[in-house]
Amino acid sequence: MRLILILGDQLSHDLSALRAARPDDIIVMAEVASEAGCVPHHPQKIAFLFAAMRKFAAELRAKGHTVAYATLDDPDNSQSIPGELLRRAADHGATLVIATEPGEWRLIAALSDLPIPVTQLPDDRFLASHAEFEAWADGRKELRMEWFYRDMRRKTGLLMEGDQPAGGQWNFDHDNRKPARADLLRARPPRFEPDAVTAQVLDLVEARFPDNFGRLRPFTYATDRAGALQVLDHFIAHSLDEFGPYQDAMLQDDPFLHHSILSPYINAGLLSPLEVCQAAADAHAAGKVRLNSAEGFIRQIIGWREYMRGIYFLEGPDYTARNVLGHDRALPPVYWGAPTRMNCMAQAVGQTRDHAYAHHIQRLMVTGNFALLAGIDPHQVHEWYLAVYIDAYEWVEAPNVIGMSQFADGGVVGSKPYVSSGNYIHKMSDYCGGCAYKVADKTGPRACPFNLLYWDFLVRHRERFERNPRIGRAFATWDRMDADRRDRIRADAAAFLTRLEAGEVV
Ligand code: DLZ
Incomplete structure (x- = not known):
């Protein structure tokens, strides 16, 4: 007897583990606290995955598979993926687990450490092995x-x-x-009204994750392939x-x-x-x-x-621990929806709270840019992105955040740090008009914090970036400024960072 593991982000009918399935195999799927709680995922992300998992399990059953599915509130649920595999192996006398390789080192190691043999097949839903x-x-x-x-x-x-x-x-x-x-x-x-399965999951998520950052309702995501295809068609057409x-x-x-x-x-x-x-x-x-x-x-x-x-x-597995710039400031409460006078941050975080979604430039040039300029601990930044975005799994989120956004990998992903002053945000958005700060002010009490922190970041990391062909020229601009102005910028940046660390509304 064999078990076939299907994880929450493996809901594909042509998954390698499913292609290997025989009619008498037991498919194991489980809603577990260890996945739902490894970071405080946005409630809509948990609801999306649980609803999609339940519907996928129903599709597999309709195709004739036997599915052992554990809901989060099942009293027998061991609440971890290894625990569920061991429980089902004991129930069914299984001696082998077949899985498609998970998208996270943590789970790959957990499967390798199981006391029963596990075959991890390549995830060939990707183009490059x-x-x-x-x-x-x-x-x-x-x-x-x-x-x-x-x-x-x-x-x-x-x-x-x-x-x-x-x-x-x-x-x-x-x-x-x-x-x-x-x-x-x-x-x-397109927006999708929750059906009975999704409505039940929404109630479960509401009861079990009341303190997670993010609004659960309205929940309008599709939760099955048919709905996802509608979203695709709509996007292509409109x-x-x-x-x-x-x-x-x-x-x-x-x-x-x-x-x-x-x-x-x-x-x-x-x-x-x-x-x-x-x-x-x-x-x-x-x-x-x-x-x-x-x-x-x-x-x-x-x-x-x-x-x-x-x-x-x-x-490799140590990637999420990288921090070449030595940034160690705690992630400030604004990332969890605390009030802020910076309209761009309020907009990007507010939309994340409401939809578990923000697009790549909001992620890179607003919340990411701010975290990098302010010297926030990249691991905390990484865990925030992993938690709050409905599409975030470590294999894609970590290189985007640790690498591209925070330059914590020292340039493996990006050839330069993605930093900008307020000008870029002003050019690409309508955020600055409604902001308490002034994007045109480079110093003083109303100066856009991005203007202050941009220079402060570059000066702090001058040695590393001065010879970088893509950003090095900025130092010539800095050097041309008169000394008083440079001192004011650095003093205003330091004062801003002190207020940020003290938990003041910035
Ligand atoms: C993200 C996630 C969540 C929130 N919950 C579950 C779960 O309960 N059961 C499950 O099988 N998968 C879940 N996932 C997805 C996994 O965390 C994901 O498979 C790994 O992070 C590897 O990408």
């Missing part, structure tokens, strides 16, 4: 996503004309940096064409803009990355979607998403 990524990385002085992405374009044939990229260019980023106008006619992602130019824009009253909101479904396994990209490429081929939009979208998935996973597994 570990061996392929290692071979690609081997011998390169510097790893850069762009080169990897081009290989993935060649491998998939997406937006390729023979061996050349469609339109003669691999990357259309220069067309894709427009601020957005407020537009009441912009399409919104939003993808404008996604490209406005993908970096931020608007106060529009949390989603032209973003697809497909990452929760792709990362949980309800949609495959390739089918999503193929739909975008087909829409372009049919003349419905401009090339820079299709290319920008496809790059996020077969480029960035795959690259993040490659880095996570290449760098």
